[in-house]
Amino acid sequence: MINYLKNNPDNVSEWFFAHVWLSVVPVVLGLIIALPIGWVASHYRWTYPPITNLAGLLYTVPSLALFIIMPSILGTKILSPINMVVALTVYSVALLVRVVADGLNSVAPDVRAAATAMGFTGLGRFLKVDLPIAVPVITAGLRVATVSNVSLVSIGALIGVPQLGSLFTTGFSRYIPGIVLLGIVLCLVLALVLDGLIILGGRLLTPWQRAVAKR
Amino acid sequence: MIKFESVVKKYPDGTVAVNGLDLVAPSGKITVFVGPSGCGKTTSLRMINRMIEPTSGTIWLDDQDTGKVSESTLRRGIGYVIQHAGLFPHRTIVDNIATVPLLLGWDKKKARARSLELMERVGLDPNFARRYPAQLSGGQQQRVGVARALAADPPVMLMDEPFSAVDPVVRGELQDEFLRLQSELGKTIIFVTHDIDEAVKLGDQVAVLKVGGTLAQLASPAELLTDPVDDFVAGFVGRDRGYRALGFESGTLDAASEQTVKFGDDSATVLRAGRDGWALAVDEARRPLGWVRSAAVPSGKQVGPELLHRGGTLASVSGSLRAALDAALSSPSGRGVLIDENGALVGTVTAAEVVQRIESHLHARRDQHDEGAVSGG
């Protein structure tokens, strides 16, 4: 495991960073897309069941299948990483729509009524009241989406997109378990680091939550 | 002035929450909506700032038809306080209070300064400014709720059971401070409660609502207690309404002077001062401390805190007859203690004396009534 890292440092670091952005970009895009959809699902109550059910359905499409059919939908090259980014974005949206809607619904009825009575409306209300209060719930969802993306990305090795998953295919074809182990360790490290960053970000955005915990 | 004109609210599911409400809430006064659960109090209140749209009828704010003003303009001129305060959990106390001023475009500094000023006004420790709502007690949160509603100095305040989620002692304090605040600010207030005692204590006028959303009676608290229009109102204001109505009767009582004792006096002094076996102990400022049973001071011993009976309530000499009667009834000596505005002893009255005064009031009222009836008929 260490030997392989010593002999191929460039390969491994290139795969590592490819893995980073293949994991992160879809979650960021997914959140941007999920925010308005989640808002619709929480604002117009009747849309909540169909939207979240549809999202749940999307999430059950096998990832490998999605990676493979992407080129025919998007007209991209079969090896293009764009296929993976789009496919993983779809998963992130599927996961985050419900999270965003639930987060926005977590605003207490009293707080809602007070906000309305003070004349908050539209975007101002979303940005200043609903979204900040939803941050803890959304953060929890982002952690799940990111960590699951780290593992989904490695499947991309099967369709030839280079990232840490390539360590699994390499190790497998050469019968060297150490290389597979290296892949697992690096994936784990990456997942933990990204998870930690999200927790940190969430904390910075919600000083009020810690104030409550300290009481 | 807030004026309801044949206001009806029928919810989409067919529930008629408010049925033809006609009512005027005069400027600068507290109008209380009281009634059993589900009688349409919240619905009526929320139609004023259009959180709920009336099905028919008009609500006027002075000479403005509220249906013809934009919702946000309307709401920013109306303070709103609710049960559990509904504070923003993610904002500090100072920012919670500054919400409406900031929405109105005040600069940050001015809004903060206003916020701090209001914290002082409603009796909040300025050290709470940087705290978050979850770090405050229910009573403190409620004060923040009131401060937040007052922040932009709206002429109108709507309050929906603002004090009902706190314990009785804190509720009493909040009510007293609310009255003090109102005497300084003179807002036009509609206050919702299902507690008749609160209604009677706070209201300049009280509107009793019935389930089905109709107005049963609109009257001053004293009138409501002494002259309920029907069985529903009579039942709602309660069986002891006669006694409670005394809370609105004040009359000068002839206080009997009382020989007093102080800590350190010996048993002989207490025996001399005592009347019917009881002596009243006071401090240097002549504030009553409690009663001492004359026979309970062993000879050679001195009066000290352990000998005090503190059961009696104190009544202000210029206060209500109800308070005076309560002082007499609760006193171990049977003599009710009357104090002046500084808390110093004025003298004592017995229950019989207070009752006599009450009776003479009632006679006077009955005579007036009869005269009114004669000249009216």
Ligand SMILES: Nc1ncnc2c1ncn2[C@@H]1O[C@H](COP(=O)(O)OP(=O)(O)OP(=O)(O)O)[C@@H](O)[C@H]1O
């Ligand atoms: N959104 C709604 N849809 C249907 N019915 C409603 C709605 N809101 C309130 N009601 C009904 O209207 C009636 C009046 O409700 P409202 O909340 O005004 O009562 P309330 O006097 O404030 O009661 P409480 O003292 O319990 O707060 C009730 O019968 C209630 O069930």
Ligand SMILES: [Mg+2]
């Ligand atoms: Mg209510």
